[in-house]
Amino acid sequence: MSARRRVWVTQPVFPDVVDRLRDHFDVAAADAVTAYTPAQVADGLRDVDGALVGVTDRIDASAIAGANRLKAIANIGVGYNNLDIAALSAAGVAVTNTPDVLTETTADFAWTLLLAAARRVTEAERWLRDGHWTDWSFERLLGRDLHGSTLGILGMGRIGRAVARRALGFGMRVLYHNRSRLDAAVERECSARWVGKDELLAASDHLVLVVPYGPGTHHAIGAPELARMKSTAVLVNIARGGVVDDAALADALQKGRLAAAGLDVYENEPAVHPALLACRNVVLTPHIASASEATRRAMVSLAVDNLIAALGEGPQAHRPPNLVNADSLLARGT
Ligand code: DGY
Numbered sequence: 001m002s003a004r005r006r007v008w009v010t011q012p013v014f015p016d017v018v019d020r021l022r023d024h025f026d027v028a029a030a031d032a033v034t035a036y037t038p039a040q041v042a043d044g045l046r047d048v049d050g051a052l053v054g055v056t057d058r059i060d061a062s063a064i065a066g067a068n069r070l071k072a073i074a075n076i077g078v079g080y081n082n083l084d085i086a087a088l089s090a091a092g093v094a095v096t097n098t099p100d101v102l103t104e105t106t107a108d109f110a111w112t113l114l115l116a117a118a119r120r121v122t123e124a125e126r127w128l129r130d131g132h133w134t135d136w137s138f139e140r141l142l143g144r145d146l147h148g149s150t151l152g153i154l155g156m157g158r159i160g161r162a163v164a165r166r167a168l169g170f171g172m173r174v175l176y177h178n179r180s181r182l183d184a185a186v187e188r189e190c191s192a193r194w195v196g197k198d199e200l201l202a203a204s205d206h207l208v209l210v211v212p213y214g215p216g217t218h219h220a221i222g223a224p225e226l227a228r229m230k231s232t233a234v235l236v237n238i239a240r241g242g243v244v245d246d247a248a249l250a251d252a253l254q255k256g257r258l259a260a261a262g263l264d265v266y267e268n269e270p271a272v273h274p275a276l277l278a279c280r281n282v283v284l285t286p287h288i289a290s291a292s293e294a295t296r297r298a299m300v301s302l303a304v305d306n307l308i309a310a311l312g313e314g315p316q317a318h319r320p321p322n323l324v325n326a327d328s329l330l331a332r333g334t
Contacts, residue, residue: 004024006048011076012029013296013300015029018300024314035056045066060087064087064093074095079240089331097324098303102299103159106238107162110163120260122283123141144259149173153207154197154207161192163210168191174192175194201225209236210239211239217242219242234258237261246272247275253276264285309321
């Protein structure tokens with residue numbers, strides 16, 4: 001029987017990158033995209049030392065109850081609300097994520113959605129493909145300008161700041177709200193001004209959401225917040241489903257209390273609220289904000305580095321570059 005340690009790769013991801021794990025471990029890699037049941041996750045984790053997981057794989061206390069060998073989970077994603085960090089820390093399981101490598105690609109995509117929603121691009125294309133274009137009308141498919149308008153950003157971490165920097169090219173005024181105010185130098189670099197959340201909602205012509213999801217940000221944008229926004233505003237969510245109350249958003253879009261929205265994430269994804277699917281003034285994409293070839297490869301590569309290091313191998317042994325829960329090491333006694 002092999003004495004090598006074992007890792008589980010839960011989803012098919014760039015086999016040439018994942019192969020680097022084979023220099024150190026026996027690897028069981030999924031060959032098909034899988035929506036695991038809790039029992040399947042528990043089964044997959046039972047006899048492994050580490051796992052490389054995607055942001056749709058949910059791992060909680062019950063998933064690791066029988067995982068006596070498990071020492072590390074490398075999440076391929078910057079957001080890790082799929083993982084119960086408290087339970088993993090208590091069990092001495094190190095958790096890592098993939099920040100930085102996706103910042104610019106994800107910020108690009110916020111602008112993709114914002115431009116598409118404000119200028120009604122997908123709606124216009126649907127109309128054209130459906131054969132309606134028989135004449136040219138001056139007043140057809142009128143959208144909202146970005147240049148000269150006010151951009152609001154909720155959540156001013158790395159991605160929020162990258163979104164803000166791009167606003168300069170559009171000549172926009174940038175407001176942001178964050179739990180803590182940025183250093184004056186960073187505010188200057190992003191040409192952004194901190195405001196309270198209510199002011200952000202009321203003053204933004206376009207509002208981009210980039211906050212992490214957790215109990216404190218559940219339905220950060222619900223019916224009361226939507227009511228404070230301009231009826232001409234465009235809302236973009238590249239953060240996480242659950243930050244927005246999807247039913248309340250669909251209602252506001254249908255009743256003309258909000259001009260348009262661009263969404264990459266949803267409360268119950270991959271299921272999308274039927275009322276959103278029925279709205280013509282919303283651009284919907286399937287959680288692809290970080291999905292450029294180069295960035296997705298870089299994310300997997302970083303997650304592989306993290307897993308190798310967290311399991312005590314390679315040049316960064318025991319010093320994974322993106323450890324999320326330093327307290328797991330205490331629980332482990334290392
Ligand atoms: C992340 O990294 O959190 C994205 O949502 C998945 O690419």
